[in-house]
Amino acid sequence: MARAAELLRAGELVALPTETVYGLAANALDAAAVARIFEIKDRPAHNPVIVHVASAAMARRCVAEWPALADELARAFWPGPLTLVLPCSREIPRIVTAGGATVGVRWPSHPFIQAVVRACDFPLAAPSANLSNQVSPTNARHVLKSLGHRIRLIVDGGRAQVGIESTVVDLTTRPPRVLRPGMIHAESLRALTGELENPGRGTRQAEPSRSPGLSPKHYAPKARLVILDWRDEVDLLAQLAALKAPLRKTHVIAHTQIPAGEHVGCVSVVPHDATAFARAIYAELHRSDEAGAGWIVVETLPDTEEWQAINDRLRRAAA
DSSP: OHHHHHHHHTTOOEEEOOSSSOEEEEETTOHHHHHHHHHHHTOOTTSOOOEEOSSHHHHHHHBSOOOHHHHHHHHHHOSSSEEEEEEBOTTSOTTTTTTOSEEEEEOOOOHHHHHHHHHHTSOEEOOBSSSTTBOOOSSHHHHHHHHTTTOSOBOOOOSOSSOSOOEEEEOSSSSOEEEEOOSSOHHHHHHHHSSOBOTTSSOOOOSSOSSSSOSSSOSBOSSEEEEEOOSSHHHHHHHHHHHTOOGGGEEEEESSSOOOOSSSSEEEEOOSOHHHHHHHHHHHHHHHHHTTOSEEEEEOOOOSGGGHHHHHHHHHHHO
16 A cells, blocks of 8 residues: 555556456646556546545545535445546646546545555546556456556455446536446435436537546447347357357357357356346456457346446447
């Protein structure tokens, strides 16, 4: 922890564990350090970076306004996988916000990044620790594979327990708007917000972007990813034949209709449970890429709020 804090104080970048995915962290108040994040990730300048804090008090220093609803949501869901978008303070460099007037702030629950933020006594800008638009890392080995030659320290904090990125809620609009779904579902948020706009329901994203992770193509493995629904193995094989997918280079990720696997390269079974599926899906995509898959076939998921965030990530990965 001391080494991570020392490097961050010196303007260096460090890969740190969070409960969602591993983050590539820099001093959020140091524009030059944040610029290194964009350089190392090959991240487009229009994609803002979430600021990570270790207390609600630190979050309030990052924003120009802290409404009562922010306080209520912070008390209910922090530390945890919820990002609040609010008008940014003058302390936050414009590179963090992609030139916009708002900033996303989050208090992560992983104890290591909390300890580092407290030791530094400044917030950390920390997008996922991987090359831009690729699959996010959920363990230290994923970071090493993607960025190990570009950064000086990767902290191994075990497997990410949530497994996909945080829910992002814009509190500058009325009603509040979910910009990016996550594992804190809209139903839980509505208990405090009342009316709540959801992504893809006739809402138009603001420009410049107020949240990361909104590119049409994002979270993508090297292999071609498709989402299919099949009755049985015969139906699956027929669909793969129609797609001209080479069977031995095809990896299947299933939860309900489990093929035997003798005709395809690999079959992975992930529980038909949204929390467990979110925790496992990125690791499965990484594993398929590492095994040399040409195609990854994911069994269609339920179209409910509980599965909304996972469906969002897979649709963007398949775009």
